[in-house]
Amino acid sequence: MMSVLTLITALICCSFTGETANVSSPNIIIMLMDDMGWGDLGVLGQPSKETPHLDAMAAQGMLLPNFYTANPLCSPSRASLLTGRLPVRNGFYTTNAHARNAYTPQEIVGGISKDEILLPRLLKKKGYVSKIVGKWHLGHRPQHLPLETGFDEWFGAPNCHFGPYNSSFRPNVPVYNNSEMLGRFYEEFEINIKTGESNLTQIYLQESLDFILRQAEAGQPFFLYWTPDSTHAPVYASRPFLGKSQRGRYGDAVMELDYSVGQILSQLRTLGIDNNTFVFFTSDNGAALISAPHQGGSNGPFLCGKQTTFEGGMREPAIAWWPGTIEEGTVNFQLANVMDLFTTSLALAGISPPDDRTLDGLDLTPVLLSRPHTLQDRPIFYYRGNELMAVRLGQHKAHYWTWSNSLQEFKEGIDFCPGQNVPEVTTHDQREHSPYPILFHLGRDPGEKFPIRVFNPEYNEVLNRISPVVEQHQKSLVPGIPQLNMCDLSVMNWAPAGCEKLGKCLKGPKSEPWKCDWPH
């Protein structure tokens, strides 16, 4: 029988250990939305003001109006978040053509390189249990899936929920539970394209709440990477939310995600772990204006959308929340991006970042946690594929290349800048401006509509500050091996792990790889 002294010691020990873990290893939740735009949140000016939970989250935490993605497309953006590195370094780009956005459709051969170190793998060092709930998008072949890259659990899909497909030319995308498929979109996991009804967001929410509960009960620090995709076309919502928004179906999806955010934060409070959980809300790229207005969101006052390196393509809604630690009701103007979430998460967990590679992410803890906040001077790089299109430094942005999409695509009705047309800026050819970059002051002109004239003294003053930063960046850049060059119909999700048990294996075609065509 244990002596009273031993019992007391044990209690002190455990309580102490617990507290240390709490302080040095807070739980981390990254909420990454899909194609949600900066202007979709009430607190960021959506006229419908239909995001009460996100607005409350901002009021209880910190809003970062100058937060960026690393690329105006989903896969590279997500790869950057989890590696802390630009796509051009981590390989999530293509060299098949100049300045093209590439991602991971079902026919992609590549995925996240095994040489990359992902956040959950590093978090393991401090005992974190990591789960991704939702869309993965870093490759769907077995070696690229979440559990191969450091996640302990996964509930969700490897690719976008495009479809339905008839399973002969193209299989429906599988939904996994950990390392085995549970079913497929449009089959076991219904999305009604006509009505927009689907319970997926509710399922993703429940998976997240269950995970949080389990980890809280186990007293183990966790990393939850919550990546619902209902705001990506085809947008969907569950029945209680359908038809509720002033904004149509897209707004219904936003309302359900907003509700889910509220549920997750509420769960943290109920479990008493809100003071020990760092939550960050953002999106993978700008709103897909090509799908607007029924299936796409809003980039507020910003120019163009997803696929472009204008502000509408790359500036993201961003809220940091950590009651008692992050000062409530603050707005912080730090230039920051999704790669910072990698570095910052490591800093919060007390883990040194890898020192054998270049990281693009900044440790934001001085910005998030210190009072007064320390602003750090740093550039934002806007890449499209293998090309540095633009750079932001302070309030100024310099465009070295401009392109919306080709005139041919545009004439076919593919428009990334509907209703917007800034001469020499929203160009339909890839236009190089390196000798005289197009300069904007984003404070005065967040919509990139009024280029600073070359003969204005401000022009040279600014360029003299930006040029060395760009030169240094480009000189020292060692591009990674591009992972998104090759396509092959045989690699599609014909027979995901677990398909035999379910009788859901399909037979694909023979391997006939080709260089993927990335039109924009």
Added chain:
Amino acid sequence: MMSVLTLITALICCSFTGETANVSSPNIIIMLMDDMGWGDLGVLGQPSKETPHLDAMAAQGMLLPNFYTANPLCSPSRASLLTGRLPVRNGFYTTNAHARNAYTPQEIVGGISKDEILLPRLLKKKGYVSKIVGKWHLGHRPQHLPLETGFDEWFGAPNCHFGPYNSSFRPNVPVYNNSEMLGRFYEEFEINIKTGESNLTQIYLQESLDFILRQAEAGQPFFLYWTPDSTHAPVYASRPFLGKSQRGRYGDAVMELDYSVGQILSQLRTLGIDNNTFVFFTSDNGAALISAPHQGGSNGPFLCGKQTTFEGGMREPAIAWWPGTIEEGTVNFQLANVMDLFTTSLALAGISPPDDRTLDGLDLTPVLLSRPHTLQDRPIFYYRGNELMAVRLGQHKAHYWTWSNSLQEFKEGIDFCPGQNVPEVTTHDQREHSPYPILFHLGRDPGEKFPIRVFNPEYNEVLNRISPVVEQHQKSLVPGIPQLNMCDLSVMNWAPAGCEKLGKCLKGPKSEPWKCDWPH
């Protein structure tokens, strides 16, 4: 010696009278900004988030995201606010050409008609003392000035602060204290065009605070119409605010106005009359994108700006504040406009509106004061001069005419829609669409970029609801006599009342009236 009983009776009497007055006649403050856009407030999505006092005002009161002006230009908008009637009824329009915006420059012969009944005149019935502090803009000839139309006090100017002028071809605009001039802009009232420095906003603030204090001490209900103009080009701010904004000089002006709002609300609290004062903040028209980015603001996600009947020209920031009476932290989606402020103010004061004329304003008290709020179905009419350009009903807007400005003006660099171009919508000719109005759903598409196609069933369904409303409106409309047709250099502010005392009288030219040219 007064008996104790008499004393008690007197106290009860007075206290009772006081309370009745308080309940039925709250003080009314209308804060009308000049060319401030919907997107200039942090709470409405300005990325710089530099309006903490306005954001707090919204958090303590009610935000109305669907609030409109009556005309996309200053003078007609202001005339409508004070008369509760559309410009086409109250005469603040022109028939010199079709669908033109007209206002009151110094050469205008007309002004507010003596047949119109202005809000302060009616408020007198309940003992209100009314003061306007700032820009008037309903005519500058003696018979049109504020003290002739019901205001008890005035500190400010009759026209815009354009200039400086050399006083030979055009006099500088006078600043009045009540019925006599105190000096002129650029002379006694400095505006440094080069640096943007001016103390005018501070002077207007002090005048307002003094008035509020005097009325509170006198225990008399008051109407303060606060109309500072520092966000109208040439924009200005006082030295402590210059260079403070991320947005340049325009932002400096916004910050100073935001500070002033904070000071006024704080004064109400200090005096203990905040629970008895209805405050409404809005703007006269959309941001003047023609002056952006240095001297013009932001219309957020909306199309075009001042001078146009797109949302950017006519949707206004709007906050209602009345602690203890208006529920705090609410957002109300009622379609409302500046003319409602006339009718609502009368309702708050317990005064019947005039019954001998058509009023366009709605009594918003059921919307503002009741819980839950009652939304009223009503149309919003978008006029440009004498033409009904568009109508909003519910979430839908129908454009019967479209026009930004003439191709000739546009080619000269006058652009009301910089960087925006919606085919068939932002037209450079006056284009009639009456047979097939261009329809938008403003919930899904607040930026008016995706017209609903004519063969979409939604099109006919909506038009069947809007058409009878338009027909009824147009059938019953009796236009007022247009007051803004004639111009004459002799009527300019050469010799305003009080000029002799100051030695500031100028000699103007002989009367040579002409039909004013309103180019857009």
